[in-house]
Amino acid sequence: MSNRPSPLHFWRWFDPRARQVGTWAFIINRITALGLTAYLFIHLIVLGQLALGPQYYDQFIAFAKLPVVKIGELAVLAAGIIHALNGIRVALTGLGFAVRWQKHMLYSLMCLAALGIFVVFVKLFLLD
Amino acid sequence: MISSSPKSRENAWLWLYKIMSGLLIFFVLGLHFLVNHLVEKGGLLSYADVVHYYTNPIIPVIEVTFLVLAVSHSLIGIRSIVLDLNPSGKVLQFIDWCFIALGSAAIFYGIALVIIVVSRATGV
Amino acid sequence: MSLTNKPHVIIIGAGFTGCATAHDLALRGFDITVVERGEIASGTSGRTHGLLHSGARYCVNDPEAALECIEENATLRKIARPCIEFNGGIFIALDESDLAYADSFIEGINSCHIQVNELKPAHVLAQEPNLNPHILAAYAVPDGAFDPLRLALAFAATSKENGAHFLLHHEVQELMVDGQGNICGVKTWDRHADRKIDIKGDMVVNATGAWAGQIAGLAGVRVPVIPTPGVMVAYNQRLVQHVINRLNVPGDGDIVLPQRRMSVIGTTSFTVEDVDYIPVTDEQIRLMYERACALVPAIRQAHQRGAYMSARPLIGSSVQGRSLSRTFKCYDHQESDGVTGFVTITGGKATTCRAMAEKTADLVCRKLGILAECRTKEMELTSYRKFYLYGYS
Amino acid sequence: MSSIRWKVTFIITRQRSKSKCYQQPFLLEVDPDEYILDCIERIWAFHDRSLTFRHACHHSTCGACGMRVNGVEKLTCITAIRSVTQDGGTVHIEPLRNFPVLSDLVVDMSTFFLRLEQVNAATVLPLQEACLPGEIKDQPVIESGQYERLVDCIECGLCISACPTALTSSSYQGPATLAAIQQGCQPGNQPFQILLADHEDGVWRCHSAYECSAVCPSNVDPAARIMNLRRRILTQHIRSLFSRQPEEAKNE
Numbered sequence: 064m065s066n067r068p069s070p071l072h073f074w075r076w077f078d079p080r081a082r083q084v085g086t087w088a089f090i091i092n093r094i095t096a097l098g099l100t101a102y103l104f105i106h107l108i109v110l111g112q113l114a115l116g117p118q119y120y121d122q123f124i125a126f127a128k129l130p131v132v133k134i135g136e137l138a139v140l141a142a143g144i145i146h147a148l149n150g151i152r153v154a155l156t157g158l159g160f161a162v163r164w165q166k167h168m169l170y171s172l173m174c175l176a177a178l179g180i181f182v183v184f185v186k187l188f189l190l191d
Numbered sequence: 192m193i194s195s196s197p198k199s200r201e202n203a204w205l206w207l208y209k210i211m212s213g214l215l216i217f218f219v220l221g222l223h224f225l226v227n228h229l230v231e232k233g234g235l236l237s238y239a240d241v242v243h244y245y246t247n248p249i250i251p252v253i254e255v256t257f258l259v260l261a262v263s264h265s266l267i268g269i270r271s272i273v274l275d276l277n278p279s280g281k282v283l284q285f286i287d288w289c290f291i292a293l294g295s296a297a298i299f300y301g302i303a304l305v306i307i308v309v310s311r312a313t314g315v
Numbered sequence: 316m317s318l319t320n321k322p323h324v325i326i327i328g329a330g331f332t333g334c335a336t337a338h339d340l341a342l343r344g345f346d347i348t349v350v351e352r353g354e355i356a357s358g359t360s361g362r363t364h365g366l367l368h369s370g371a372r373y374c375v376n377d378p379e380a381a382l383e384c385i386e387e388n389a390t391l392r393k394i395a396r397p398c399i400e401f402n403g404g405i406f407i408a409l410d411e412s413d414l415a416y417a418d419s420f421i422e423g424i425n426s427c428h429i430q431v432n433e434l435k436p437a438h439v440l441a442q443e444p445n446l447n448p449h450i451l452a453a454y455a456v457p458d459g460a461f462d463p464l465r466l467a468l469a470f471a472a473t474s475k476e477n478g479a480h481f482l483l484h485h486e487v488q489e490l491m492v493d494g495q496g497n498i499c500g501v502k503t504w505d506r507h508a509d510r511k512i513d514i515k516g517d518m519v520v521n522a523t524g525a526w527a528g529q530i531a532g533l534a535g536v537r538v539p540v541i542p543t544p545g546v547m548v549a550y551n552q553r554l555v556q557h558v559i560n561r562l563n564v565p566g567d568g569d570i571v572l573p574q575r576r577m578s579v580i581g582t583t584s585f586t587v588e589d590v591d592y593i594p595v596t597d598e599q600i601r602l603m604y605e606r607a608c609a610l611v612p613a614i615r616q617a618h619q620r621g622a623y624m625s626a627r628p629l630i631g632s633s634v635q636g637r638s639l640s641r642t643f644k645c646y647d648h649q650e651s652d653g654v655t656g657f658v659t660i661t662g663g664k665a666t667t668c669r670a671m672a673e674k675t676a677d678l679v680c681r682k683l684g685i686l687a688e689c690r691t692k693e694m695e696l697t698s699y700r701k702f703y704l705y706g707y708s
Numbered sequence: 709m710s711s712i713r714w715k716v717t718f719i720i721t722r723q724r725s726k727s728k729c730y731q732q733p734f735l736l737e738v739d740p741d742e743y744i745l746d747c748i749e750r751i752w753a754f755h756d757r758s759l760t761f762r763h764a765c766h767h768s769t770c771g772a773c774g775m776r777v778n779g780v781e782k783l784t785c786i787t788a789i790r791s792v793t794q795d796g797g798t799v800h801i802e803p804l805r806n807f808p809v810l811s812d813l814v815v816d817m818s819t820f821f822l823r824l825e826q827v828n829a830a831t832v833l834p835l836q837e838a839c840l841p842g843e844i845k846d847q848p849v850i851e852s853g854q855y856e857r858l859v860d861c862i863e864c865g866l867c868i869s870a871c872p873t874a875l876t877s878s879s880y881q882g883p884a885t886l887a888a889i890q891q892g893c894q895p896g897n898q899p900f901q902i903l904l905a906d907h908e909d910g911v912w913r914c915h916s917a918y919e920c921s922a923v924c925p926s927n928v929d930p931a932a933r934i935m936n937l938r939r940r941i942l943t944q945h946i947r948s949l950f951s952r953q954p955e956e957a958k959n960e
Binding site: 065066071080081085092156157158159165 | 779806872874875876878915917919922931935938939942
């Protein structure tokens with residue numbers, strides 16, 4: 064295989080073997096970014112349906128209560144939380160602040176994200 | 192040497208916009224959840240709820256702001272991933288136009304939706 | 316290989332001497348091909364201590380080498396500034412025997428015209444707080460430190476600008492001999508592509524340093540080079556700014572050299588037969604450590620970062636090791652062995668590589684009947700990075 | 709060091725020009741404190757003379773011997789066997805990524821050097837500028853410019869090999885070049901270099917994976933320097949937004 068930079072090597076972005084936590088953050092950020100963008104446009108299309116009238120909306124609410132959809136909802140919210148919290152780190156370090164602490168920041172923010180995801184999980188699946 | 196992907200125009204302002212819009216989305220989303228929670232305590236479970244929700248004038252403002260920020264943030268972000276794939280100048284130009292078209296379409300479409308719902312809510 | 320009417324000289328070896336000779340000859344209008352079995356400076360040259368000698372170390376025992384050093388020290392500082400950190404050196408006396416050496420040291424240093432300043436111990440300690448505080452006497456001399464690879468590359472890059480070709484990872488396997496028994500080229504093995512390449516030339520220069528005897532052997536002639544390795548140990552802290560020398564007869568582990576973020580201590584001296592791989596032994600590392608601690612006790616707080624060995628090419632005579640002269644010698648094998656088209660340059664120090672090249676180029680010019688002056692003394696070398704910019708050959 | 713001997717298998721990625729690359733194992737008896745580069749040199753000396761690799765100083769001042777050791781970019785001359793494997797283990801040696809391979813472990817770094825040359829990366833600097841903040845605290849008052857030293861960056865290319873952006877995009881200036889700009893340029897001092905950093909292939913292409921700083925063997929911390937450069941450039945932009953007049957006056 065060619066060793067020079069090539070767009071075909073894009074899969075190596077997502078290969079964290081032998082890499083440091085910075086790469087994990089990079090991978091997570093990139094995957095959640097792609098996922099959230101896809102969700103954003105799907106969401107817009109779905110909303111278009113909803114605007115059509117009450118019967119569509121009620122259908123949707125019934126649909127949204129399916130466990131599969133709920134898992135999807137959890138995934139989207141989790142992605143959002145992770146992307147947002149890591150985004151804070153990227154914004155801070157990207158402006159030259161606390162670059163030395165980027166690893167610590169990542170660890171603590173991801174703990175926070177886990178907590179947030181847990182709360183969302185409880186709210187979606189246990190409190191309903 | 193200086194660039195093999197001419198006119199990518201990746202620059203300070205674009206980067207700053209990406210960062211700032213990200214932070215704003217964070218706040219607007221927080222606001223959205225807060226308002227959502229305060230205005231409609233049980234959640235938007237029926238169409239009537241939604242319509243009622245939109246009678247509050249702050250809601251469409253928040254929603255549209257969120258829409259514009261989220262669409263631009265995501266497309267600028269995806270574009271910087273595309274740049275990493277070393278597109279040729281022509282391909283990049285094409286992608287840029289696609290993104291601009293997609294972005295503006297999404298925003299107009301979203302605004303249209305908000306107008307429809309608001310018009311029903313206020314009975315105009 | 317040669318497309319022009321210029322005489323074509325093949326230089327074997329891209330160490331300091333090979334690169335400097337390529338630079339000198341290219342400036343004098345020769346067509347140059349340098350063949351090297353490894354990378355630039357991957358033999359002895361890369362693994363030098365990196366000490367830009369003022370000559371003070373040799374001024375008592377080896378004034379000939381000392382004189383070459385001080386002259387070339389000034390020249391290199393002029394032409395290869397980006398490769399050198401020039402903070403000067405200090406010779407320190409720590410015991411009575413060191414003090415007893417001081418008189419002959421001063422005498423030697425003066426006779427070699429090396430600039431020297433006697434310093435007060437308190438003054439030295441103020442500048443170098445990590446030194447052994449029991450300094451009895453100290454002398455400042457114009458020593459420096461250089462980056463070995465970059466110095467060689469700077470010569471090579473400049474020669475490339477003047478048209479020289481470099482064939483790296485090309486190992487010379489045989490010398491080509493014409494009908495009259497003259498050397499007329501080299502047969503090489505291109506290790507990049509695994510193929511054989513023959514290169515014809517008007518003259519072959521053997522600049523292989525410690526390997527000069529082996530290459531000369533291919534021509535059936537003898538060069539009395541004695542590979543004399545020394546060990547060096549690098550520590551992970553830059554504890555001094557000057558090059559610190561023990562004020563005494565050159566011995567083992569008596570130099571601490573600051574380089575980048577490190578302190579490098581050297582060196583030992585023994586002789587070997589095979590120079591392709593010389594292991595570094597624990598005893599030598601321990602010896603270096605102890606000697607270094609005597610000069611700079613703070614070494615104890617530092618960690619070993621690297622340890623390496625390099626084989627000096629010393630010119631053989633009846634004496635051994637340390638007492639061998641550090642000067643260089645250029646062999647005209649037509650004169651000594653009746654083999655034409657072949658010269659050998661070996662011996663010397665990294666500091667004197669330009670002078671070695673000048674001598675060799677003079678000889679090559681004389682033999683090929685070319686009238687051209689050496690111009691390397693004044694000409695500033697180009698950026699070492701440019702070596703890579705003109706492609707890899 | 710010790711008298712312990714380990715049996716270690718070195719699996720080296722071999723490649724001749726144009727032919728397919730393959731992996732060749734070499735079983736060596738080693739001292740665990742030995743450096744990887746010495747083992748590779750031994751493989752060349754006693755096992756296979758066709759092996760090509762770059763090396764020169766053997767003590768981390770020249771930057772020639774960068775390779776991937778078990779998938780991580782290392783300066784092999786200062787990487788002890790002990791730090792990457794154990795007795796009976798294996799060590800995978802590959803050439804650096806994101807550079808064309810000339811043969812075996814030798815890569816073509818000409819573009820990398822061209823970029824450094826283009827920004828006129830410093831090689832020797834006054835001691836204070838060459839050191840990290842706080843590093844020379846043990847020294848007495850060092851007068852400005854009294855001492856100098858070779859800079860930290862040894863131009864080994866490890867950062868390029870580890871950078872995810874450089875995996876797919878050859879146009880990105882890369883960590884080493886941007887770090888050199890940061891080190892060499894006082895704010896507003898060398899507009900050309902700053903322009904290159906603020907260019908579309910400069911600091912804005914970095915995606916904060918911090919791998920360059922993780923693999924840097926020489927404490928350059930390119931990631932921190934890139935981030936610092938971003939802040940400087942942004943500050944300059946924002947400042948010039950509010951004080952267009954003085955900027956222009958200065959240029960005249």
